[in-house]
Amino acid sequence: xxxxxxxxxxxxxxxxxxxxxRAGAEPRVxxxxxxxxxxxxxxxxxxxxxxxxxxxxxxxxxxxxxRPTLAICLGMQLLFEGSAEGGGRGLGIFxxxxxxxxxxxxxxIGWSYTYVxxxxxxxxxxxxxxxxxxxxxxxxxxxxxxAYVSLRRRYTVAxxxxxxxxxxFHPERSGRxxxxxIRRFLRLAKA
Numbered sequence: 449x450x451x452x453x454x455x456x457x458x459x460x461x462x463x464x465x466x467x468x469x470r471a472g473a474e475p476r477v478x479x480x481x482x483x484x485x486x487x488x489x490x491x492x493x494x495x496x497x498x499x500x501x502x503x504x505x506x507x508x509x510x511x512x513x514x515r516p517t518l519a520i521c522l523g524m525q526l527l528f529e530g531s532a533e534g535g536g537r538g539l540g541i542f543x544x545x546x547x548x549x550x551x552x553x554x555x556x557i558g559w560s561y562t563y564v565x566x567x568x569x570x571x572x573x574x575x576x577x578x579x580x581x582x583x584x585x586x587x588x589x590x591x592x593x594x595a596y597v598s599l600r601r602r603y604t605v606a607x608x609x610x611x612x613x614x615x616x617f618h619p620e621r622s623g624r625x626x627x628x629x630i631r632r633f634l635r636l637a638k639a
Contacts, residue, residue: 449634452478452487454523456504459495464520467620471630479504481511489611489637494521494618498546498582499534502526509539516611516637518630521580524614527607533582542592542607542614544584551599555581562605562617564595570632571595571606574625576617578605583616611636 451473453461461477468475468491475491478484490512492505505512505526512519512527519527528538531546538546549556559575571594578597586602587593595606597616605616613633619626 449473449488449638450486451475451489451491451634452484453491453493454484454504454508455479456493456496456501459493461493461495463618463620464491464493467627467630471627471634473630473634481508484508484511484515487515489516489518489634492517492519492523492526494523496522497534498522498525498531498536502536502538505539509541512539512541512612516633517613518619518633519612519614520620521616521618524607524616525582525584527612527614528584531582541609541612543590544587544604546582546584549581549583549599549603550601555579556583556597556599559622560597560617562595562597564606566591566594568594568606568608570608570613570629570636571615572625572629575622576605576615576619576625576629577621577623578617579621580616
């Protein structure tokens with residue numbers, strides 16, 4: 449499966465490329481929607497600054513809506529209506545606003561237990577690796593919000609609609625659990 453990894457040109461995406469290879473995909477770095485026209489799926493990686501990433505992600509919005517897409521950390525935050533980080537607007541695919549998290553330590557770094565109260569075919573409960581200072585407050589009444597982490601508040605760490613999946617944690621840094629999540633996403637993308 450050919451997977452286009454969007455390069456915002458502001459961060460290292462090497463670990464995402466390696467994780468996709470380990471999960472059985474053929475990753476390709478793409479810097480424009482034209483370079484991604486023949487990919488089977490997309491990844492919006494979780495590296496970079498919100499303002500810089502938004503400009504490029506906005507160009508990819510039509511492809512994100514029509515191709516299976518995995519959005520990681522910053523990539524997931526871009527799917528919402530906007531962010532307090534740099535005051536940027538988002539792609540508006542999911543409702544809510546990204547805000548500075550309330551936690552004992554910010555940024556929230558390390559392994560944390562992830563809860564999936566309604567169950568999900570790709571995201572499974574367990575420990576995943578996090579590195580973030582911004583997040584979306586958990587919405588119990590919104591079925592697109594499928595997983596959360598509990599800090600001082602509960603924060604949404606996975607959203608899903610069809611073949612679009614956003615995760616706040618870093619599956620590429622989450623060991624076996626992360627690689628298995630990527631494999632499940634690839635199976636969903638093929639279906």
